[in-house]
Amino acid sequence: MIIQRFFSESARLACRQLAAALSAGCLLSGAAAGDELIPEELPPLPLRERAAQILLEAIRLVSVNPPGDEAPVADFLVGKLREAGLEAALIATPDGDSKLGRAAAWGRLPGSGERRPLVLLSHLDVVPANRAAWTTDPFAGIRRGGFIIGRGSLDAKGVTVIQLLAMTELAKRELPLKRDLVFLATPDEEKGGLDGAGYLVRERPGLLLDAEYLLTEGGGVRLLSDQAPPVWGISVIEKSPCWMRVAARGTPGHSSAPPRDAAVPRLIAALDRVRRLEHPIRVVPEVQRMFAALAPLASAEDAPGYADLATFLTTDPAFRSRFLAERSQAALVRNTLTITVLEGALSTNVLPVEASAHLDARLLPFERCDVFIDRVRQAVGDTGVRVEPLLSFHSRGSTIDTALYRAIERVAAASDPRAVVVPRMLEGFTDAHFFRDLGIHAYGFVPRWHRAGELRGIHGPDERISIDNLERGVHTLIAIILELDRLD
Ligand SMILES: [Zn+2]
Known part of the structure; x- marks a missing residue:
């Protein structure tokens, strides 16, 4: 007993x-x-219940970046891995301004070693939450109507929990796998990952055990309607960020007698020229392939255009305007440039010595950030305004000709014969590029089912995930891992 x-x-x-x-x-x-x-014999918690409990706990361990403070949640996950009998470690990363510390959680389920490992990657930091826009405390970890609500429930602590439970369930089953599974949950993704995945790839590449494959956020299963076939979107390439700061200098002092060269108007004039820059349409092969895969699902009117996007965007003005009206589509066929942070005086009656803005440019694959920044400088056309780079990565894709991609296709077909698998380009970016640079085949794919609009909570208010989705995600990820093992 x-x-x-x-x-x-x-x-x-x-x-x-x-x-x-x-x-x-x-x-x-x-x-x-x-x-x-000494407890009496107790029934083990069902998987969905364990998933819900771990996610609630992870949300309550607040890890808003900046400053990050991911060490407590990393420590909590290491504990969960060890409880399941897995080898696990807390990996310290640069602390920056964090008071509670920053760290990654790492774990390993050993295989026979016949094949190179598969890494399950997620991130532990979250973006801030504006309490006023939420219907509940974003960090209380609330359970309501079959959903877990809280910052990070989708992005990305929900991913972490699915990957963690897939590992611990597989450990329990004691199935002989050909490859090691590596669990890695990192800090700092939301700020570009240089102090998280970037640091680990640079300083601790041994943690990856010479992995062949990696799965992370960036794709999932979309349900466009109740009747439409589910779309399994697998991110194989991403646009690359090219972030910059624009700073205008001017004569400081009292604003009651303004000079001609005040910093704020100078900045506004520069930004006005920047926002008028035109970004030509260019369809990269990955985007051409992505829309060709989606063509069978498109309306009769749009299907021919999807099947041959590059041609129709040039030759069919009606199709082009319909296509570009959808902003997530428009972002896939051209560079974008967005003005975000603005800084000027701290008081109404003060002229600042400097006024500045951040620009978030997202470039199509194989475009260079330094070349793009030169274009921005030319558009600014003012020697009193500096344009400085803040962050950039180049973009590298992963081939779809792999056993892992085929394993996902087979699991998709088994789950619903109508399922459409689409290799996609992501308009945003994840930490995948750090691993692609090492030659690892990295896919943005976590099996979660989302209806239209359900992803709005990512970086927004009332972020939530259904407990059904967590449970189904764990089962489906296990199916993919086992199918990969079978195909190998
Ligand atoms: Zn994320």
Whole structure:
């Protein structure tokens, strides 16, 4: 009857989790702190319940970047991996301004070594949340109507939980796999990842165990309507960021007697020229292939254009305006340039010595950030305004001619014979590029099912994921890993 011995702390935690899960009293015998507790035989929590509990806990370990503070949540995950009997480690990363520390969680489920490892990658930091726009505290970890609500539930702690449970479930089954599975949950993705995945790839590449494949955020299963076939979007390439700062200098002082060269108007004039820059349409082969794959799902009117995007965008003005009206589509066929951060005076009656703005440009693959910045400088055309680079990566794609891609295709077909698998380009970016640079085949794909509009919570208010989705995600990821093993 006695199945396990716990010390009081973990017993209390287990008790709380079970009580929450089963809405029932805890079966532990009462004991004072420090006593050894002996629980009676308890039913194990169902997978969906464990997924929900871990995600709620992870949301409550606040890891807003900046400053990050990811160490507590990384430590929590390392504990979960070890509980499941896996080799795991907390990997310190540069701390910056973080008070609680920054770190990655790493774990390994060993295979026979016949094939090179598969990395399951996610990130632990989240973007800030504006409490006023939410219907609940973004960091309380709330469960409502079958959903988990909280910052990071989709991006990306929900991914972390799916990957973690796929690993621990596989460990439990003790199936002989040909390749190691590596769990890696990193800090700093939301700020570009240089102090997270970038740091680890540079300083601790041994953690990747010479991996062949990697799965991370960036794609999933979209349900366009109840009748339409599910679309399995697998991100194989990303646009590359080219971030810059534009700074105008001017005579500082009291704003009651403004000079001709005040910094703020000078900046505004420069930004006005920048925002008028035209960005020509260019269809890269990956985008041509992506829309060709989507053509069978398009309306009769749009299907021919999807099937041959490059041609129709040039020759069919009606199609072009319909296509470009959808901003996520428009972003796939040209560079974009967005003015975001603005800084000027701190007071109404003060002339600042400098006024500045950040520009977020996203470039099509194989375009150079330095060349693009030169274009921006030319558009600015003012020697008193500096344009400085902030962040850039080049873009590299992953081939779809791999066993992992085929494994995803087969699992998609098995789950729904109508499923359409689409290799896509992402208009945003993830940490995948750090790993593609090492020659790892990296796909942005986590099996989560989303209806139109459900992804709005990413970086927005009331971010949420259904518990069904977490559970189905774990089962589907396991199916993909087992299918990969079979195809190898
Ligand atoms: Zn993310």
